[in-house]
Amino acid sequence: MISNTEENYLKGLFMLSVTKGEANVNELSKLLDIKMPTVNSMMKKLAEKKLVIYQSYKPIKLTEEGKKAAALIVRKHRLTEMFLVEKMGFGWDEVHEIAEQVEHIQSPLFFKKMDEILGHPKIDPHGSPIPDKDGNIDNPNYHQLNECEVGQSVILKAVRLSSDTFLKFLNAHQMSLGTIITITAKEEFDGNMTLSYGDQKSQVFSYKACERLLVEKQ
Amino acid sequence: MISNTEENYLKGLFMLSVTKGEANVNELSKLLDIKMPTVNSMMKKLAEKKLVIYQSYKPIKLTEEGKKAAALIVRKHRLTEMFLVEKMGFGWDEVHEIAEQVEHIQSPLFFKKMDEILGHPKIDPHGSPIPDKDGNIDNPNYHQLNECEVGQSVILKAVRLSSDTFLKFLNAHQMSLGTIITITAKEEFDGNMTLSYGDQKSQVFSYKACERLLVEKQ
DNA sequence: ATATAAAGTTAGCCTATTCTAACAAAATAT
DNA sequence: ATATTTTGTTAGAATAGGCTAACTTTATAT
Ligand SMILES: [Mn+2]
Ligand SMILES: [Mn+2]
Ligand SMILES: [Mn+2]
Ligand SMILES: [Mn+2]
Numbered sequence: 460m461i462s463n464t465e466e467n468y469l470k471g472l473f474m475l476s477v478t479k480g481e482a483n484v485n486e487l488s489k490l491l492d493i494k495m496p497t498v499n500s501m502m503k504k505l506a507e508k509k510l511v512i513y514q515s516y517k518p519i520k521l522t523e524e525g526k527k528a529a530a531l532i533v534r535k536h537r538l539t540e541m542f543l544v545e546k547m548g549f550g551w552d553e554v555h556e557i558a559e560q561v562e563h564i565q566s567p568l569f570f571k572k573m574d575e576i577l578g579h580p581k582i583d584p585h586g587s588p589i590p591d592k593d594g595n596i597d598n599p600n601y602h603q604l605n606e607c608e609v610g611q612s613v614i615l616k617a618v619r620l621s622s623d624t625f626l627k628f629l630n631a632h633q634m635s636l637g638t639i640i641t642i643t644a645k646e647e648f649d650g651n652m653t654l655s656y657g658d659q660k661s662q663v664f665s666y667k668a669c670e671r672l673l674v675e676k677q
Numbered sequence: 678m679i680s681n682t683e684e685n686y687l688k689g690l691f692m693l694s695v696t697k698g699e700a701n702v703n704e705l706s707k708l709l710d711i712k713m714p715t716v717n718s719m720m721k722k723l724a725e726k727k728l729v730i731y732q733s734y735k736p737i738k739l740t741e742e743g744k745k746a747a748a749l750i751v752r753k754h755r756l757t758e759m760f761l762v763e764k765m766g767f768g769w770d771e772v773h774e775i776a777e778q779v780e781h782i783q784s785p786l787f788f789k790k791m792d793e794i795l796g797h798p799k800i801d802p803h804g805s806p807i808p809d810k811d812g813n814i815d816n817p818n819y820h821q822l823n824e825c826e827v828g829q830s831v832i833l834k835a836v837r838l839s840s841d842t843f844l845k846f847l848n849a850h851q852m853s854l855g856t857i858i859t860i861t862a863k864e865e866f867d868g869n870m871t872l873s874y875g876d877q878k879s880q881v882f883s884y885k886a887c888e889r890l891l892v893e894k895q
Numbered sequence: 896a897t898a899t900a901a902a903g904t905t906a907g908c909c910t911a912t913t914c915t916a917a918c919a920a921a922a923t924a925t
Numbered sequence: 926a927t928a929t930t931t932t933g934t935t936a937g938a939a940t941a942g943g944c945t946a947a948c949t950t951t952a953t954a955t
Contacts, residue, residue: 464912485932497913499934504911516920516933546764547790557784566775572765682942703902715943717904722941734903734950 461510463563466532467491468501469510470562472521473529477598481518530594535570536562537583537590542573544584551584552626585626586617586636586673601673604640605650605666612641613674620671628668633657640674679728681781684750685709686719687728688780690739691747695816699736748812753788754780755801755808760791762802769802769853770844803844804835804854804891819891822858823868823884830859831892838889846886851875858892 461469471490475482484502488495506513510525521529539558543549549557564570574580582588590596601616615638618626629635634656643661644653650666664672679687689708693700702720706713724731728743739747757776761767767775782788792798800806808814819834833856836844847853852874861879862871868884882890 462911483932484934493912494914495933496915496935501912543787547794549786549790553786557782557787560782560784561779564775564778566778568767568771569761569775572767576765680941701902702904706902711942712944713903714905714945719942 461508461528465501465505465508465510466528466563468498468505469521469525469529470532470536472511472519473526473533476521479518481520483518487519527594530590530596532562533596534590534592534594535564537587538570538573538577538580540583540585541577541580541589545577545580550626550630551621552623552630554584555621555623582617584636585621586615601675603670604642604652604664604672604674605669607642607674607676609642609645612639612677614639614677615672616675617673618671619673625668625671632662633659634672639677679726679746683719683723683726683728684746684781686716686723687739687743687747688750688754690729690737691744691751694739697736699738701736705737745812748808748814750780751814752808752810752812753782755805756788756791756795756798758801758803759795759798759807763795763798768844768848769839770841770848772802773839773841800835802854803839804833819893821888822860822870822882822890822892823887825860825892825894827860827863830857830895832857832895833890834893835891836889837891843886843889850880850882851877852890857895858890 468487468491471487472482475486475490484495484498487493488498491498502511502513502519505511505525509522510528512520512522536558539561540551540554543554543557544551580589588596588598599616602613603619604613607613615634615636617636618629638656640654640656642652643655646652650669652664652666652669654662654664656662686705686709689705690700693704693708702713702716705711706716709716720729720731720737723729723743727740728746730738730740754776757779758769758772761772761775762769798807806814806816817834820831821837822831825831833852833854835854836847856874858872858874860870861873864870868887870882870884870887872880872882874880
């Protein structure tokens with residue numbers, strides 16, 4: 460049995476491990492907004508349960524079992540977000556908090572039905588990949604918009620670190636997944652980019668915004 | 678803030694109070710499958726929070742605030758069951774356990790959407806009334822089938838104490854809400870009733886089964 | 896009117912999850 | 926090579942929610 464609390468730690472570890480394959484106590488503490496000593500004890504407990512590999516002062520790694528459990532929670536989270544947007548009329552900026560709760564529902568049938576009704580979606584409303592029933596996930600190799608060059612034409616595929624406020628910002632600027640963007644200019648000084656897309660002929664996006672836009676080259 | 682645990686106690690009290698307007702520790706203990714001393718401490722806590730009126734050795738009553746909170750949880754439970762059956766293709770015998778979890782989701786918007794999508798339903802898949810947004814509930818005055826007379830024709834309106842096994846039993850006997858039933862015979866000895874409905878010309882239902890069928894006279 | 900049974904309470908203990916304060920190790924800067 | 930900062934650990938305490946054992950009160954049956 461994995462408690463809701465333990466599930467949240469596993470999911471946090473999973474997200475932090477995407478790049479480096481490991482995470483540390485401090486990062487996890489910040490991500491979950493839980494103090495380090497608490498995270499430390501939980502790591503001992505999860506190690507006891509064979510869900511993580513953990514030795515004092517060393518980075519934390521998920522075991523295969525832990526990785527699969529975590530992926531299945533991420534699957535439930537992202538399926539839920541997709542269901543809320545596609546079948547219940549929510550905006551992509553309204554679903555994360557609800558999914559954060561629904562992801563803990565214990566009922567394989569519930570999520571199987573969601574998956575079927577949605578037609579086995581591969582991505583969530585923010586473009587993040589949905590792990591399959593076995594916990595396998597394919598991390599597509601998108602580029603951050605801030606690293607693209609002037610003159611390039613790209614397509615918005617996903618949003619990174621998608622807080623509700625950032626998503627509302629994108630709504631306000633008529634930017635959504637699939638939008639085709641041409642980079643008109645790029646400021647060396649602060650990384651500001653001037654973009655042309657849809658109706659917008661020269662919108663200036665900050666470095667902080669561009670960093671979060673994951674695109675694919677046309 | 679009312680925790681999930683507290684919500685379950687409030688809901689239990691609400692159900693037990695339907696008839697007498699009050700409940701006692703022993704009943705609640707059995708309903709929730711939690712030992713009496715634990716229930717006792719929780720009653721003190723809920724009294725502290727002004728959600729129940731409680732004095733030692735006296736029956737427990739919900740305050741107006743407690744009653745409303747409980748009704749809103751019941752609302753979420755029943756809306757969920759309706760959504761699962763009507764919009765996600767579940768059978769009426771598969772939804773209770775899931776609703777038991779979903780009822781604790783904190784998101785008024787989530788349940789508002791459900792309610793809209795369902796067209797503001799007044800009853801759940803088992804015929805139980807759904808409290809409105811203010812927590813008001815109208816308990817319709819149905820009759821238990823076992824109390825009806827031979828020769829009477831009635832309509833099945835709701836199922837009481839609807840366990841999954843009982844609902845599966847009804848499925849197997851092609852009995853569902855709306856079924857028109859004629860009472861052919863009634864055995865004095867054990868209360869068995871012979872029923873005629875739909876394709877079934879003379880099905881014998883035990884007292885225990887009839888007790889759980891709530892009907893309206895034609 | 897007792898005696899017995901059922902219901903309710905108290906006391907004390909347990910696990911899960913969190914925190915703060917103090918200390919230790921590792922990483923970074925001078 | 927130190928000194929300082931950052932990261933990690935330990936110890937001790939708190940709160941929520943649950944349990945058993947023992948005792949008390951109320952209800953029921955002789
Ligand atoms: Mn999310
Ligand atoms: Mn969560
Ligand atoms: Mn139910
Ligand atoms: Mn519940």
